[in-house]
Amino acid sequence: MPRSPRPVPSWALLLRLLALLRPPGLGEACSCAPAHPQQHVCHSALAIRAKISSEKVVPASADPADPQKMIRYEIKQIKMFKGFEKVNDIQYIYTPFDSSLCGVKLEANSQKQYLLTGQILSDGKVFVHLCNYIEPWENLSFLQRESLNHHYHLNCGCQITTCHMAPCALSAPNQCLWTDWLLERKLYGYQAQHYVCMKHVDGTCSWYQGRLPLRKEFVDIIQP
Numbered sequence: 001m002p003r004s005p006r007p008v009p010s011w012a013l014l015l016r017l018l019a020l021l022r023p024p025g026l027g028e029a030c031s032c033a034p035a036h037p038q039q040h041v042c043h044s045a046l047a048i049r050a051k052i053s054s055e056k057v058v059p060a061s062a063d064p065a066d067p068q069k070m071i072r073y074e075i076k077q078i079k080m081f082k083g084f085e086k087v088n089d090i091q092y093i094y095t096p097f098d099s100s101l102c103g104v105k106l107e108a109n110s111q112k113q114y115l116l117t118g119q120i121l122s123d124g125k126v127f128v129h130l131c132n133y134i135e136p137w138e139n140l141s142f143l144q145r146e147s148l149n150h151h152y153h154l155n156c157g158c159q160i161t162t163c164h165m166a167p168c169a170l171s172a173p174n175q176c177l178w179t180d181w182l183l184e185r186k187l188y189g190y191q192a193q194h195y196v197c198m199k200h201v202d203g204t205c206s207w208y209q210g211r212l213p214l215r216k217e218f219v220d221i222i223q224p
Helices: 011-021 037-043 142-149 180-184 190-194 216-220
Strands: 046-059 069-082 092-096 113-120 134-136 159-162 175-178 196-199 205-208
Touching: 037 142, 069 113, 142 190, 175 205, 180 190
Parallel strands: 159 175
Antiparallel strands: 046 069, 046 113, 069 092, 113 134, 196 205
């Protein structure tokens, strides 16, 4: 069974950790490891569908000497897919003000709805950043929306491995090869939008797309 995400100690500490993890020489850049949407949901403490009502810049801590700022987004939660055991209705989410610390810019006072994944801090505040999976709801495929309710959560025991160049090989029976970057030169391509890495009764995992067969190029890519 995958372990439940642990609460992050505090947002001020988290901001300092993000600053320390910033790659040398990339002072204005946010760098994130690639992850399939299923991985994002499995590794996040919560996943919700919401609209952004307003935004406000707030201090990152109670320390007046701390120069760090956060953006506090007031949201209207539409549906929660994950995080029931940690929080109920969420009124605010927080993100770094500095884009180099992976702060997220969201549209407030609009009709746009978002899928938001993120962490829950020890004080109950919800923290999001660019390394989370944050997408306009309208951009999600039908399978992605349905998988938020069922398939993603039930298959967190599977491992999804990014394939950067052919040939790629599986190193464990519970792995699925993610080939969007290799085939389409983008992360969230056809495979991310239309496939779930699903676990079988024998412990193995493979890509699943409802009743449709696996696209031939996904199979060919693992051949030496």
